[in-house]
Amino acid sequence: MSDTHTTASHGHGPFIAAIDQGTTSSRCIVFDKDGRIVSVDQKEHEQIFPKPGWVEHDAAEIWTNVQEVVAGAIDKAGITAADVKAIGITNQRETTLLWDKNTGEPVHNALVWQDTRTDALCKELGRNVGQDRFRRETGLPLASYFAGPKVRWLLDNVEGLRERAERGDILFGTMDSWVIWNLTGGTEGGVHVTDVTNASRTMLMNLHEMAWDDKILSSMEIPAAVLPEIRSSAEVYGHAKGGVLDGVPVASALGDQQAALFGQTCFSEGEAKSTYGTGTFMLMNTGDKPVNSYNGLLTTVGYQIGDQKPVYALEGSIAVTGSLVQWMRDQMGMIKTAAEIETLASSVEDNGGAYFVPAFSGLFAPYWRSDARGVIAGLTRYVTKAHIARAVLEATAWQTREITDAMTKDSGVELTALKVDGGMTSNNLLMQTLSDFLDAPVVRPMVAETTCLGAAYAAGLAVGFWPDTDALRANWRRAAEWTPRMDAEQRDSEYKNWLKAVERTMGWIEDEE
Numbered sequence: 001m002s003d004t005h006t007t008a009s010h011g012h013g014p015f016i017a018a019i020d021q022g023t024t025s026s027r028c029i030v031f032d033k034d035g036r037i038v039s040v041d042q043k044e045h046e047q048i049f050p051k052p053g054w055v056e057h058d059a060a061e062i063w064t065n066v067q068e069v070v071a072g073a074i075d076k077a078g079i080t081a082a083d084v085k086a087i088g089i090t091n092q093r094e095t096t097l098l099w100d101k102n103t104g105e106p107v108h109n110a111l112v113w114q115d116t117r118t119d120a121l122c123k124e125l126g127r128n129v130g131q132d133r134f135r136r137e138t139g140l141p142l143a144s145y146f147a148g149p150k151v152r153w154l155l156d157n158v159e160g161l162r163e164r165a166e167r168g169d170i171l172f173g174t175m176d177s178w179v180i181w182n183l184t185g186g187t188e189g190g191v192h193v194t195d196v197t198n199a200s201r202t203m204l205m206n207l208h209e210m211a212w213d214d215k216i217l218s219s220m221e222i223p224a225a226v227l228p229e230i231r232s233s234a235e236v237y238g239h240a241k242g243g244v245l246d247g248v249p250v251a252s253a254l255g256d257q258q259a260a261l262f263g264q265t266c267f268s269e270g271e272a273k274s275t276y277g278t279g280t281f282m283l284m285n286t287g288d289k290p291v292n293s294y295n296g297l298l299t300t301v302g303y304q305i306g307d308q309k310p311v312y313a314l315e316g317s318i319a320v321t322g323s324l325v326q327w328m329r330d331q332m333g334m335i336k337t338a339a340e341i342e343t344l345a346s347s348v349e350d351n352g353g354a355y356f357v358p359a360f361s362g363l364f365a366p367y368w369r370s371d372a373r374g375v376i377a378g379l380t381r382y383v384t385k386a387h388i389a390r391a392v393l394e395a396t397a398w399q400t401r402e403i404t405d406a407m408t409k410d411s412g413v414e415l416t417a418l419k420v421d422g423g424m425t426s427n428n429l430l431m432q433t434l435s436d437f438l439d440a441p442v443v444r445p446m447v448a449e450t451t452c453l454g455a456a457y458a459a460g461l462a463v464g465f466w467p468d469t470d471a472l473r474a475n476w477r478r479a480a481e482w483t484p485r486m487d488a489e490q491r492d493s494e495y496k497n498w499l500k501a502v503e504r505t506m507g508w509i510e511d512e513e
């Protein structure tokens with residue numbers, strides 16, 4: 001567990017506070033009008049692994065941490081609620097919680113997006129009709145990643161829950177809904193809402209109508225009474241009740257990857273970003289129409305500002321990138337800090353022939369294979385832990401390459417440069433490798449905290465703190481750029497090896513397991 005307490009340059013008020021409820025930690029960042037960070041507070045929460053493939057979070061711990069980091073960031077900034085014009089929310093997506101609306105108690109730990117316990121249920125739902133059963137309505141393939149099957153699992157497995165849900169005593173939410181409900185008063189009148197981006201990851205929302213889909217609800221046996229109201233990503237949902245931000249409007253909600261798209265100011269069709277955190281998620285703005293994917297990407301909502309038309313995106317989701325580095329640190333003990341992987345990997349020239357495909361939660365885009373499990377291929381006596389460290393970093397870069405290839409096929413847009421952000425982008429070797437494997441420049445902005453920034457931007461637009469998206473674009477500044485240095489022949493031959501290693505992960509889990 002580690003906590004971060006940072007104070008950066010103080011700007012002049014007023015300010016916007018953004019809360020990022022992420023997979024490994026919750027943080028609050030206060031921004032000034034130039035989009036500069038004024039203060040940060042962050043706290044990690046426990047990762048609970050009850051069985052192989054199962055991942056849970058304690059939602060009560062998360063809410064306590066959110067309150068602490070909000071108080072911490074406000075304190076560090078040396079300001080009060082009166083200086084804060086709005087609160088923006090962003091969150092790990094798909095992570096699913098059901099709670100009792102009368103007591104505010106979660107009925108079970110939250111089922112995290114990486115959790116694979118709904119594999120069998122997804123297969124069952126797709127039996128005869130296939131994985132694309134709900135793709136036309138939702139833009140998503142049937143996979144354990146999404147929230148809907150997780151809700152169904154909870155209703156089926158927590159004793160007495162279905163009856164309580166049908167009576168109207170139970171609320172469902174992804175972490176945006178949980179934070180907003182608590183922030184706006186909880187059992188004392190908290191608002192039960194979600195935004196279009198988070199709703200688009202439930203597999204329960206019709207992407208064309210921005211409404212819960214009755215047919216899917218009935219196929220998944222989920223009572224409508226548990227569902228939050230779907231709202232735009234930038235509007236005032238309610239006001240904070242109690243706490244250090246008492247009375248401040250809660251004015252945005254965006255899934256963290258969509259928030260990063262917004263924070264990177266990808267407001268035009270064809271603009272894309274990739275965020276390197278626990279997992280990696282590349283999103284491309286596709287304008288006001290959903291684009292169907294034929295190459296394993298997701299069709300999702302990018303954002304919706306108030307009553308404007310929603311903007312859609314194509315997404316390539318990679319389940320395991322930064323979490324592989326954590327695994328090397330915590331489970332393997334090969335490094336002491338995440339940053340050390342760069343030193344270790346830089347001590348050798350190449351991967352020594354080793355390829356590491358981290359299919360720990362199956363493979364997400366472009367394969368969507370829940371029967372895949374991780375492999376290290378190409379091992380010989382020559383391979384050292386430094387080669388493995390290099391293969392770990394290369395895994396992130398190759399997985400991105402597979403996504404950009406699919407993105408080009410689906411959208412017809414050739415990648416000219418990739419905007420990046422997230423914790424892993426502090427790794428220079430990784431960023432250079434990425435540029436080499438993509439054969440395109442990789443660009444990182446001055447404010448690498450684009451997730452919080454995007455939530456702050458959306459909240460600021462909702463309350464008139466910023467006039468329009470052009471004002472936000474003016475804040476984007478390049479901090480670093482990496483350009484390709486790799487020989488094309490070498491790239492092609494290594495890419496072939498990577499794809500061969502990927503094939504070897506498939507089919508490891510057999511149906512009867």
Ligand SMILES: Nc1ncnc2c1ncn2[C@@H]1O[C@H](COP(=O)(O)OP(=O)(O)O)[C@@H](O)[C@H]1O
Pocket residue numbers: 022023024025276277278279321322323324325326338339340341342422423424426427
């Ligand atoms: N220098 C580094 N090299 C490689 N990975 C790193 C480095 N620093 C952090 N990470 C990885 O980045 C992730 C944290 O990034 P962050 O954007 O905070 O993630 P999240 O928002 O998903 O919690 C962790 O999984 C960590 O292992």
Ligand SMILES: O=P(O)(O)OC[C@H](O)CO
Pocket residue numbers: 021022023024091092093094113255256257277278279
């Ligand atoms: O919390 P992060 O940054 O790992 O993001 C998780 C994604 O939203 C999962 O879809």
